[in-house]
Amino acid sequence: xxxxxxxxxxxxxxxxxxxxxxxxxxxxxxxxxxxxxxxxxxxxxxxxxxxxxxxxxxxxxxxxxxxxxxxxxxxxxxxxxxxxxxxxxxxxxxxxxxxxxxxxxxxxxxxxxxxxxxxxxxxxxxxxxxxxxxxxxxxxxxxxxxxxxxxxxxxxxxxxxxxxxxxxxxxxxxxxxxxxxxxxxxxxxxxxxxxxxxxxxxxxxxxxxxxxxxxxxxxxxxxxxxxxxxxxxxxxxxxxxxxxxxxxxxxxxxxxxxxxxxxxxxxxxxxxxxxxxxxxxxxxxxxxxxxxxxxxxxxxxxxxxxxxxxxxxxxxxxxxxxxxxxx
Amino acid sequence: xxxxxxxxxxxxxxxxxxxxxxxxxxxxxxxxxxxxxxxxxxxxxxxxxxxxxxxxxxxxxxxxxxxxxxxxxxxxxxxxxxxxxxxxxxxxxxxxxxxxxxxxxxxxxxxxxxxxxxxxxxxxxxxxxxxxxxxxxxxxxxxxxxxxxxxxxxxxxxxxxxxxxxxxxxxxxxxxxxxx
Numbered sequence: 001x002x003x004x005x006x007x008x009x010x011x012x013x014x015x016x017x018x019x020x021x022x023x024x025x026x027x028x029x030x031x032x033x034x035x036x037x038x039x040x041x042x043x044x045x046x047x048x049x050x051x052x053x054x055x056x057x058x059x060x061x062x063x064x065x066x067x068x069x070x071x072x073x074x075x076x077x078x079x080x081x082x083x084x085x086x087x088x089x090x091x092x093x094x095x096x097x098x099x100x101x102x103x104x105x106x107x108x109x110x111x112x113x114x115x116x117x118x119x120x121x122x123x124x125x126x127x128x129x130x131x132x133x134x135x136x137x138x139x140x141x142x143x144x145x146x147x148x149x150x151x152x153x154x155x156x157x158x159x160x161x162x163x164x165x166x167x168x169x170x171x172x173x174x175x176x177x178x179x180x181x182x183x184x185x186x187x188x189x190x191x192x193x194x195x196x197x198x199x200x201x202x203x204x205x206x207x208x209x210x211x212x213x214x215x216x217x218x219x220x221x222x223x224x225x226x227x228x229x230x231x232x233x234x235x236x237x238x239x240x241x242x243x244x245x246x247x248x249x250x251x252x253x254x255x256x257x258x259x260x261x262x263x264x265x266x267x268x269x270x271x272x273x274x275x276x277x278x279x280x281x282x283x284x285x286x287x288x289x290x291x292x293x294x295x296x297x298x299x300x301x302x303x304x305x306x307x308x309x310x311x312x313x314x315x316x317x318x319x320x321x322x323x324x325x326x327x
Numbered sequence: 328x329x330x331x332x333x334x335x336x337x338x339x340x341x342x343x344x345x346x347x348x349x350x351x352x353x354x355x356x357x358x359x360x361x362x363x364x365x366x367x368x369x370x371x372x373x374x375x376x377x378x379x380x381x382x383x384x385x386x387x388x389x390x391x392x393x394x395x396x397x398x399x400x401x402x403x404x405x406x407x408x409x410x411x412x413x414x415x416x417x418x419x420x421x422x423x424x425x426x427x428x429x430x431x432x433x434x435x436x437x438x439x440x441x442x443x444x445x446x447x448x449x450x451x452x453x454x455x456x457x458x459x460x461x462x463x464x465x466x467x468x469x470x471x472x473x474x475x476x477x478x479x480x481x482x483x484x485x486x487x488x489x490x491x492x493x494x495x496x497x498x499x500x501x502x503x504x505x506x507x
Binding site: 228279 | 374376379432434435436438440441456458459
């Protein structure tokens with residue numbers, strides 16, 4: 001069976017590009033704080049999401065709507081409206097993280113398929129099975145901190161479908177619980193849908209040397225000719241004592257295309273590509289590459305050569321936690 | 328570690344040098360008219376800019392001796408071209424092929440930024456909003472130029488195709504996959 005490719009779309013044009021490039025499924029969000037990619041100029045209004053879903057369905061693809069931030073006290077109706085609007089627009093599923101919102105969805109939208117967002121950080125079978133029993137969750141997006149062996153163990157103990165990230169920005173923290181961005185900017189992916197928001201980022205180029213700042217703090221300085229970084233704290237370059245280096249993680253992206261056969265063997269249902277904040281050029285290129293890879297895997301053919309290095313942050317890639325040596 | 332350039336074609340040196348002597352005012356007026364034409368045909372692009380629709384963007388093609396100041400002004404854009412260094416709220420600098428390649432979906436802006444082919448300064452959020460708004464508009468500047476050329480559309484099409492072939496700069500929209 002062909003593994004499902006779940007592809008990002010930050011705009012209607014990206015959604016169309018993903019579908020035309022061979023995406024089985026596209027995920028997207030509303031243009032507000034209900035989704036974890038609440039960036040300027042990005043996302044969908046109600047008409048755009050309805051049209052996007054119709055386009056995808058006409059081409060045999062599914063659309064998942066991410067409503068995966070944690071509702072603020074007193075502002076829950078914004079998240080409740082997003083659920084209702086996703087259902088009426090014809091979404092194939094919603095991707096949720098908050099327990100209260102899951103309960104609301106199960107009670108008021110029982111026919112709307114529920115997926116558990118990576119933001120819920122469900123990293124063991126007991127927790128995943130709890131979400132399935134309590135809220136009827138059908139699929140879980142696993143955090144990017146698990147090895148292939150751990151994913152195999154989870155799949156052995158749950159009937160819930162598993163979806164894993166295979167390409168794109170690499171979040172190295174326990175997702176949904178990381179507050180680093182808040183310390184520097186007052187905004188986080190959990191509450192505001194933005195990690196290291198662009199409104200708090202600035203770059204300064206002096207004779208080719210580039211400084212990248214977040215909330216006024218210099219997170220990186222790179223010499224002329226070195227890859228430019230995005231200033232997220234978890235991938236910052238810091239001084240500690242006499243040492244200077246990336247304390248948490250290098251500015252690299254995840255690329256697990258060579259692990260697709262192992263992930264299939266581990267029982268994974270779907271492969272997720274990160275990058276709703278990227279352009280339609282990125283989406284088309286990455287989707288086409290991964291669609292060719294899963295088709296080859298299903299046909300028992302060798303994996304095609306990867307061609308995605310130029311698209312990655314830091315222009316460097318890692319297989320992340322899927323291979324234990326990374327930790 | 329050194330960056331891996333996307334290998335953007337640079338605008339040919341001789342025509343670029345010629346721009347040092349060509350009067351910029353007529354060129355500036357023509358581009359401003361073109362921007363207004365785009366605004367009429369793609370109002371959604373300006374809506375997507377949201378709160379950044381009053382930002383002053385400096386577009387700096389580094390292989391040409393000119394800079395462009397773009398003010399979206401909520402769908403009533405103003406565009407100004409100059410040989411002087413222009414100042415604005417945000418600056419996007421890179422080879423013309425990269426700037427137009429992003430418009431046409433040939434290149435990914437983040438990848439050009441990571442590889443240092445593109446430099447952004449000033450209001451980063453405004454730059455992101457502009458990039459996302461233009462990316463969603465699926466513009467084809469060649470088709471737009473033809474649409475405003477009336478009976479001369481065929482000649483304009485041939486001229487643009489010739490310029491594209493000679494310079495290597497993407498002046499029309501191709502499949503999103505072509506850039507790499």
